[in-house]
Amino acid sequence: MTPLDERKRSILKAVVDDYIETAEPIGSKQLVSRHALAVSPATVRNEMSDLEQLGYLEQPHTSAGRVPSDKGYREYVDSLMSVDPLSPEEETLIRERLDVHFDELGEALRSASSVLSATTGYTSVAMTPRLRTSQLKQIKMLMIEPGRAVVVVVLAAGIVKDRVVRIPELLDAATLAKVSAAVEEGLSGMKLEDITLIAVTAAGRRAKLPEALLNQILYEAYISIKQADSMSVYMDGTNRMLGYPEFQEIRKARGFLDALHEEGLIAGYLAEDNPDGEDTDGHRRPYMIRIGQEISLGGLDGCSFVTTTCRDAGTLLGSIGVIGPKRMDYSKVVSHIGFVRRTLDEGMRNLMDGNRNTEETR
Amino acid sequence: MTPLDERKRSILKAVVDDYIETAEPIGSKQLVSRHALAVSPATVRNEMSDLEQLGYLEQPHTSAGRVPSDKGYREYVDSLMSVDPLSPEEETLIRERLDVHFDELGEALRSASSVLSATTGYTSVAMTPRLRTSQLKQIKMLMIEPGRAVVVVVLAAGIVKDRVVRIPELLDAATLAKVSAAVEEGLSGMKLEDITLIAVTAAGRRAKLPEALLNQILYEAYISIKQADSMSVYMDGTNRMLGYPEFQEIRKARGFLDALHEEGLIAGYLAEDNPDGEDTDGHRRPYMIRIGQEISLGGLDGCSFVTTTCRDAGTLLGSIGVIGPKRMDYSKVVSHIGFVRRTLDEGMRNLMDGNRNTEETR
DNA sequence: CTTTAGCACTCCGAGGCATTGAGTGCTAAC
DNA sequence: GTTAGCACTCAATGCCTCGGAGTGCTAAAG
Numbered sequence: 089m090t091p092l093d094e095r096k097r098s099i100l101k102a103v104v105d106d107y108i109e110t111a112e113p114i115g116s117k118q119l120v121s122r123h124a125l126a127v128s129p130a131t132v133r134n135e136m137s138d139l140e141q142l143g144y145l146e147q148p149h150t151s152a153g154r155v156p157s158d159k160g161y162r163e164y165v166d167s168l169m170s171v172d173p174l175s176p177e178e179e180t181l182i183r184e185r186l187d188v189h190f191d192e193l194g195e196a197l198r199s200a201s202s203v204l205s206a207t208t209g210y211t212s213v214a215m216t217p218r219l220r221t222s223q224l225k226q227i228k229m230l231m232i233e234p235g236r237a238v239v240v241v242v243l244a245a246g247i248v249k250d251r252v253v254r255i256p257e258l259l260d261a262a263t264l265a266k267v268s269a270a271v272e273e274g275l276s277g278m279k280l281e282d283i284t285l286i287a288v289t290a291a292g293r294r295a296k297l298p299e300a301l302l303n304q305i306l307y308e309a310y311i312s313i314k315q316a317d318s319m320s321v322y323m324d325g326t327n328r329m330l331g332y333p334e335f336q337e338i339r340k341a342r343g344f345l346d347a348l349h350e351e352g353l354i355a356g357y358l359a360e361d362n363p364d365g366e367d368t369d370g371h372r373r374p375y376m377i378r379i380g381q382e383i384s385l386g387g388l389d390g391c392s393f394v395t396t397t398c399r400d401a402g403t404l405l406g407s408i409g410v411i412g413p414k415r416m417d418y419s420k421v422v423s424h425i426g427f428v429r430r431t432l433d434e435g436m437r438n439l440m441d442g443n444r445n446t447e448e449t450r
Numbered sequence: 451m452t453p454l455d456e457r458k459r460s461i462l463k464a465v466v467d468d469y470i471e472t473a474e475p476i477g478s479k480q481l482v483s484r485h486a487l488a489v490s491p492a493t494v495r496n497e498m499s500d501l502e503q504l505g506y507l508e509q510p511h512t513s514a515g516r517v518p519s520d521k522g523y524r525e526y527v528d529s530l531m532s533v534d535p536l537s538p539e540e541e542t543l544i545r546e547r548l549d550v551h552f553d554e555l556g557e558a559l560r561s562a563s564s565v566l567s568a569t570t571g572y573t574s575v576a577m578t579p580r581l582r583t584s585q586l587k588q589i590k591m592l593m594i595e596p597g598r599a600v601v602v603v604v605l606a607a608g609i610v611k612d613r614v615v616r617i618p619e620l621l622d623a624a625t626l627a628k629v630s631a632a633v634e635e636g637l638s639g640m641k642l643e644d645i646t647l648i649a650v651t652a653a654g655r656r657a658k659l660p661e662a663l664l665n666q667i668l669y670e671a672y673i674s675i676k677q678a679d680s681m682s683v684y685m686d687g688t689n690r691m692l693g694y695p696e697f698q699e700i701r702k703a704r705g706f707l708d709a710l711h712e713e714g715l716i717a718g719y720l721a722e723d724n725p726d727g728e729d730t731d732g733h734r735r736p737y738m739i740r741i742g743q744e745i746s747l748g749g750l751d752g753c754s755f756v757t758t759t760c761r762d763a764g765t766l767l768g769s770i771g772v773i774g775p776k777r778m779d780y781s782k783v784v785s786h787i788g789f790v791r792r793t794l795d796e797g798m799r800n801l802m803d804g805n806r807n808t809e810e811t812r
Numbered sequence: 813c814t815t816t817a818g819c820a821c822t823c824c825g826a827g828g829c830a831t832t833g834a835g836t837g838c839t840a841a842c
Numbered sequence: 843g844t845t846a847g848c849a850c851t852c853a854a855t856g857c858c859t860c861g862g863a864g865t866g867c868t869a870a871a872g
Binding site: 191192225226228230232233236238240242246248250251252253254326327330331335336337338341342345346349 | 553592615616
């Protein structure tokens with residue numbers, strides 16, 4: 089476990105860089121000429137052979153070039169690659185396409201995902217967080233017609249969800265409003281995770297209605313509140329992936345797309361993003377990178393997954409990520425996802441601040 | 451343009467049937483043996499040659515079997531295929547998976563799409579209609595926090611849409627409620643297409659507030675109403691298609707998937723479904739089939755598209771469709787889509803009836 | 813006049829084979 | 843420690859052959 093010497097490091101970096109670009113196994117001769125190295129192919133061969141021994145490179149078959157192993161990529165992203173900041177043009181381009189939809193969390197994340205996918209050329213995902221610890225701010229039940237109502241739940245985080253429900257036919261609008269007000273008064277300010285059916289019932293009972301009528305409404309209110317806690321996943325650029333050589337075989341492509349649509353899989357990975365930006369191997373940075381085997385499941389095994397989270401003063405507001413072939417341009421992805429995250433953070437901070445003070449950051 | 455004689459018809463049907471099953475060009479000898487025909491291969495060859503002359507079949511190359519042309523498929527769906535009703539088991543299966551979500555139009559259509567895709571094995575789409583002629587029933591503006599509000603729009607068709615908007619910071623909840631009530635009172639009952647910004651402003655002015663404050667709110671209200679008229683498209687089973695031989699080449703697969711995601715393309719086709727079930731060639735049935743060239747655009751040219759619409763007493767409530775290779779099992783698709791449509795219609799009728807009478811069709 | 817058997821012809825696709833080229837590991841010289 | 847030289851490996855490519863499934867045509871049979 090001695091660290092790699094400088095020359096091995098630079099050769100490994102060169103191999104990964106080239107492989108990222110060409111997707112072809114890299115040979116010693118080619119490497120020397122492309123990078124104008126000061127050593128001969130034979131030397132490079134020896135070094136590459138060492139790197140293979142150490143587990144950083146692999147050979148598809150004897151007498152082919154070398155390809156980075158998962159460990160090789162890991163070393164690359166952890167200590168070899170250079171992450172350049174975006175150019176001002178790129179920054180303004182992204183900002184323009186992003187700051188349209190800052191009024192609603194879901195919209196903001198959706199467009200973040202779309203921008204990320206477009207600018208990196210890979211598949212991108214975004215997810216609203218679970219909001220267990222967020223406070224309920226308002227709950228309104230509006231009559232649509234006899235027997236049906238819409239329940240609107242507003243959370244402190246500024247999230248709004250609605251849901252159409254059945255209610256007893258003989259309930260009129262005024263009564264419903266009274267129940268709605270009672271529930272809101274009783275629950276407003278509570279954390280979602282603390283709201284139980286009992287709490288809802290207790291709050292609603294103040295409206296002084298026959299139990300029979302009440303129960304159904306309160307139950308629906310309860311469900312609506314619980315449902316506001318559900319997360320949504322957005323995805324973009326899924327079929328951009330079909331353009332990359334690693335997905336030329338339809339089987340691979342199918343496996344990848346199926347995995348993406350698999351219920352909860354992506355959400356699971358996004359949710360696991362460590363709050364402290366602690367990486368699997370103990371490194372510490374504002375994003376998390378999973379490579380190949382590290383996302384072991386199903387069709388994603390030829391892929392890597394870069395994720396990060398948006399926060400406002402500690403509370404999680406959303407997760408975004410980019411999925412690409414293991415051979416993705418990590419440097420580009422990291423800089424782009426970082427910038428999108430910061431822009432999003434900023435936009436949301438303004439949004440959230442809007443609550444307390446009037447007109448400031450503008 | 452003389453109609454095909456009986457033998458030609460049955461041979462054409464046999465060819466299409468076989469090709470649907472095998473995806474391989476059909477030869478004369480094979481056809482005879484598989485269908486135990488009473489004539490010799492040579493006769494079949496002559497007939498097939500005629501059918502090719504007439505444009506119903508084509509040859510990928512000399513000395514290969516025949517493949518149906520678009521015209522051949524057209525004849526097949528128009529007058530050759532037999533559509534068998536679903537078995538009771540299939541019916542109950544579909545019913546079970548369908549009738550969970552009848553409270554909300556979007557949910558119903560989404561699950562219809564999912565069921566259709568699962569049972570047919572092809573890609574399925576569904577779309578909520580444009581609602582220009584639907585009446586506005588309610589519009590409520592609820593304060594979330596200073597500077598932000600949620601607008602909830604309820605249409606007579608039972609559709610609910612919400613939207614988060616910015617409002618002037620110094621507006622308080624009570625005032626907003628007043629404006630909201632004024633707007634609702636002024637516009638309720640109007641058709642969406644008749645609601646103009648002028649109408650909204652006129653309605654809102656009754657709230658007697660300073661113009662400056664009012665204008666922004668009313669504009670947002672107007673936008674929210676207009677937006678309620680937007681349609682949503684649901685899709686399911688898109689990558690099921692990658693399993694079929696016609697999409698083994700990644701280029702085709704990519705083309706197909708890109709076409710599906712192309713903004714408005716599918717929506718356009720779904721919207722074109724003729725209200726009277728009048729088919730392109732004047733036939734009359736409760737569904738519409740487009741074959742190959744008939745959906746000329748982009749990546750869909752190897753595909754067929756079967757669509758139908760759900761209605762309640764004449765008003766359009768949604769469109770559903772199945773997209774598959776031209777070589778799809780039309781009979782199966784037609785029977786499935788028909789049953790789903792009827793089930794959906796029924797569910798919605800109950801939903802709509804819920805408005806007027808109390809508890810009946812159950 | 814229709815059907816069919818027979819036959820020559822076409823063409824795709826699979827398998828075999830040699831060739832090429834990029835790459836490797838090893839050894840010996842620098 | 844580095845590098846030139848060399849023998850070796852292996853995938854990819856092109857070429858050839860061959861078999862099979864299919865066709866169209868012609869002539870005989872029904």
